[in-house]
Amino acid sequence: MLQAFIITLREGVEASLIVGIVFAYLSKIGRPELKKTVFWALASAIAASVAGAVVLARTQFNSDVFEGWVMLAAAAFVISMIWFMHKTARSMKGEIEAKVAKYTGGAGVSKLGLFFFVFLLVLREGVETVLILSAVSLNSTELLSFTGTLLGIAVSVVFGVLFIRGSVRINLQRFFRVTSVILYFVTFQLLVSGLHELSENGVLPSSAAEMRFIGPIVRNDLFFFVTMLALAGLMILMEQRRRAPEALPADATAADRRRAQWSQRRERMWMTAVVSTSFLFIFLSTAEFIYAKSSTALSPTSAVTLVGDQVTLPTAAINDDKLHRFGVHIDDGKGGSPEVRFLLYKKPDGNIVSVADACQICGPVGFYIGAQGITCKMCASPLNAASMGQPGGCNPIPLKSTAGGGQIVIAASDLKALVPHFEK
Template sequence: MLVPFLIMLREGLEASLIVGIVAGYLARTGRRDWMPMVWIGIFLAVALALFVGAGLQLVSAEFPQRLQELFEAIVGFVAVAMLTSMVLWMRQAARSIRAQLQSSIDAALSGSRTRGLALVGLVFFAVAREGLESVFFLLALFQQSPGAAAPLGALAGIAVSGLLGYGIYVGGVRLDLARFFRWTGIFILVVAAGLFAGSIRHLHEAGLWNHLQSVVADLSAVLPEDGTAGTILSGLFGYMDDPRLGEVLAYLAFLAGALFLFLRPVAAKSAAPRSATPAPALR
């Protein structure tokens, strides 16, 4: 339950911040009348995410066993790619996201006939990105952790992120967003490493990867994967009680590379022109 809660808390807070920046800028520039277009964009993005998630779930239920394993491997790899790219993108974009969004809003509302559609599209693509990332992650997680705990954790994360986002928008909640995104980013990369290793296991069970299958350590008698502690570790870190050599190498290689990219210093960008809207850092 903790993993989907934290992931959806971060994903939801990112989406809430984007919507809050758009809504706040429209209010400050006397363009509140365009807020219905923002809500339309949000509704369409949420509908797309739900449609994609339900469609993938329904289609996968009809697969035979080996094809089901392949599908779970593909979903896991897609989730890893999207989660990792999201974390690295947010690391780079955190300092300039406000200025970028405000510039995009001005461009979207500068047309004569398609201003409403342009604003809907801007909000739709910003929120849909977060929604689709969440869909693939949750599909991969639900496959590894069946039961009601994971969906409940995800819903709780969405609810809390919505409340925090609204609190930040109205100015009543102050968060150190730089620290929040840094630590949740590290956590997400650890989770993604576990998903990556688990996807390697699914490829083997689908009959497509049969290399490096020697068992590194058999911990089933000490810390079984289906026990209470094993279930928690499996959900948090992708723990397996009989890890194979290929899975361990994949886990370590992915985590080392991802953490290196995430923790290295961000290259400083050239100063913005004086006429541009300043973009406050999230530190």
């Protein structure tokens, strides 16, 4: 339940923060009629997220490839949103409403661009959340997982409302500066994550050098979430500390003074709520991240030796869904004997498959079983258990083996072919 809650909270708060920025922005520039477009985009994205996740789960279409393209498309719309906000900020001398209409080429174009901006960002978060939670459900009861998901969504929506209420009276130029930085982080995260998904699935060319750069960024994507929340919280906090009591005319009535005091107390309440929830979310997400990191350590390697020209292992020991890691020293013909690590794994269909503890893209970094299943330690990419033993993407390099008489037999020549991967 807690894991489902944290996953939904992280994905939902990112979407709520971005949508909250859009709502607050529309209020500031005097275009409240466009809020209907945002609501339509939200509803469409939520429906498409569920439908898309169901289709991806029931077909052979690669969900990672779909998500990669959605991320890149969303990044393009975020960049256009930043460009538009900068243009609007530079045009603040005149009537902002007129300038907005001029720069967007009319209400129709504005609505269409706004719709796809919100739709793609929420779709990306929605599909990713549904797919991740489908994996989490395998490790927890469905009721608890569903409850955690609902709580995460509810808290995310509350945060979005708090952010809109707390930022509505912030100076427009200051609002532009901070939210532009947040959107730059969103853009960078989308670009890197999109390229990573497409690279590991062979759509784009990739190499170990590229993954050494992209992998740690994707693996530690909590940094983006924490930074965006911290910026939003600090923006509200600084405004709260800077805000002076509203000056009232000398002839103001007692009712006017009470109304002004109530308005100021209400604004402080909204701002305090945004700051408090922002840093509470940061604490919860960081705690979950630290806990998750403790489960990424590779299991111990069991040493085996060549007997003649082969390695023989009993199949009786491979009777669960864990990764069984082995290592054997192989003469490389150059005076060295690097350890070649390989894995034995019982697939969902009951067959035992042998693979190298390395992949073509990321190298010999190893694999572990985490919350999302079998995962590459370099790029944190989850794998489909049914695809173990198949080449391509970030899958472990296939290793030939034969099974019979209660034994798994791996030839020394096949192990020697893996030596170059473990010498890197």
